[in-house]
Amino acid sequence: MEELVIYLVIIATLLGAFGGAGVLVWFERRLLGFWQDRPGPNRVGPFGIGLAVADIIKLFAKDDWIPPFADRFIFTFAPTAVVMAMLMGFAVVPYSKELYVTDLNIGLLFFLGMTSLAVYSVLLGGLSSNNKYALFGGLRAAAQMVSYEVFMGLSLMGVVMLSGSFSLVDIVNTQAENVWFIISQPLGFFVFLIAGIAESHRLPFDLPEAEHEIVAGFHTEYSSMKFGMFMLGEYLGLILISSMIATIFFGGWLGPDFLPAPFWFLGKTFAFICFFILLRAGIPRPRYDQLMSFGWKVMLPLTLVNLLVTGAVVLWM
């Protein structure tokens, strides 16, 4: 691939990710509104889309306050970590057969590693705030994300076994030759979906910031653009997880020829973003111990069974 194309893809990815995260703030509220029988924010600009810009301006203009009891350096560093990690994760997402930032032969592991790094942001943010609710939030985030990471990685191993590669481009190419992995790995998809929600700590698994118990969790003390960075990181995580599900289980850019390949990828990603918002609209938060026992007692055995059966089938074929 030419170098110029790579740079263009990088710039497009950056703009797309930031712009997408900005628009998502509005889009999510609008969609939640529809599902609650109300129009949602529809005043600023056409369909209320100006709200995305207004929100960003508001965040930038707010008083950026660091509490005197906080650990200044880590407090400032924490919000940037999540955005950096999530943006790094976008590097391995393939938009079409030729269009990607980089095709690492360990692409899947890289993605898993980057989402794991995002835990640090939440953890350090909660720890450095020197606030008991923030600490609770950070603690919960760490426990939740570490335990859900276990089978997030394991659920993908079936896919890796079938395609014989960690590279996301190879995985999609395997799906072009055979069936999409949603058909051959439905259990893996189910587990990855749930782990993905927990990993991006979105509702219904947003216990680290459960506002009915612990104020706002790990970002209790954050204000202005530092809070905005957490928000941005959360929406970037949402887009990243959606694009990963689309790539790994739904054939990424594959689709009938009447649309160019990247559009298929974007369309599938968009559908999953909508699905995540639907989850938020429909499902209440579990209790914290329910979350953990669900993870360890249901999801992990399911994943292991999936792994075992897939391995057996691969050996037998």
Next chain:
Amino acid sequence: MKSVILAIWSQLVTLYQVLLHTFTPFDTVQYPEQMPVLPPRYRGRIILTRDPDGNERCVACNLCAAVCPADCIALQKTEDEHGRWYPEFFRINFSRCVMCGMCEEACPTYSIQLTPDFEMCEYDRQNLVYEKEHLLIAGQGKYPGYSFYNVSGKSIKDKDKGEALNEAAPTDVRSLLP
């Protein structure tokens, strides 16, 4: 195991039910473009009405001011040359008014009435203090045809005691005749 499957199934049903709401109409009333339908007895902006002859109905009895829980009504009684009572000034401070409608209930002459209008925002709080000229309307409001002096025993110009509607002639208390 069964309970886990049941729980997951219940979540899926929830999601489907929520998804169906994509096609239901909004409950929200898009206010400035789409006005809400207010019932005629809605308790909004307070007005003072006139009787069928175009005179002020208010007789400055002070009952509204006495009953007002927010204490936002102020008035002063005065009398014209024909013996009619009327308020010299009548002031309602709408920044304190709670639109409870007790003044309307207390009013013996149907003068003070609440209307289905709530759009009275001001940038300056002082502008929420309404004087008589702001409150008084040209018409009769919700109770057309009623005139207090036509049914009461109070004597005014062109109508002496005993001349009101359904009113018996005054009794001469000093007379011994039946």
